[in-house]
Amino acid sequence: MNNFSPNMLKTFISCPKKYDFKYLQKISMPQKMSNFEKGKKIHALANYYLRGDNIDKFETVLNPEEKIIWNNLKNNEYLKKPCIASEYNLSCRIGEYWIGGRLDALVKDEYNYYILDYKTGSIPKNPEYDFQTMVYLLCTYRKFGDNLKFIYIDLKNNQNCSIDFSQEKLQKYTKIIEETCDKISKFVPLESTSHSSLCNLCEYKKICF
Ligand code: SF4
Secondary structure, three states, X not given: OOEEOHHHHHHHHHOHHHXXXXXXXXXXXXXXXXXXXXXXXXXXHHHHHHHOOXXXXXXXXXXXXXXXXXXXXXXXXXXXXOXXXXXXXXXXXXXXEEEEEEEEEEEEOOOOEEEEEEEOOOOOOOHHHOHHHHHHHHHHXXXXXXXXXXXXXXXXXXXXXXXXXXXXXXXXXXXXXXXXXXXXXXXXXXXXXXXXXXXXXXXXXXXXX
């Protein structure tokens, strides 16, 4: 049985052909490394920090841009709340499918649990219905109940985007995810596919046309 990650669901909805290349044929293409590397470094640092490790040495090797981003994160109100876990793997069953992923961090106060997601790039265009939001909220809800919020920490603009959870959303998210998993499980890759403006940004462009 497949365990669907948010990226798998997102990729399938954006382009089933891309899903085929990436997750069925397992072809990986080179990607721009600069943003990826910056994000990786900040996530690693946040993980050490939340675990209570001494990060003084790591902070000294950050470049000026990384220092600003890191200070934005370290001083964020949510990073100051008690941490339940960081780099936290969670999964849950939705109908006949498993979904899951790794939360950047889960923190709490006397009112709520907060799923934190640090973004060194942009936050999703429709954050409430992004697959990452939906999958992480459903998995966390199953373990911790519904006093729950999802917080995208936009490090570039130093602001937070907060998404509430509710029983209404539980129904909606479950339906969207189950329907998407259904489509993926019935998907039969085609030889040819139609192209769109999205293709210009796609890493599989060279092998797809
Ligand atoms: S180039 Fe276009 S059609 Fe081909 S995989 Fe990428 S997005 Fe899909």
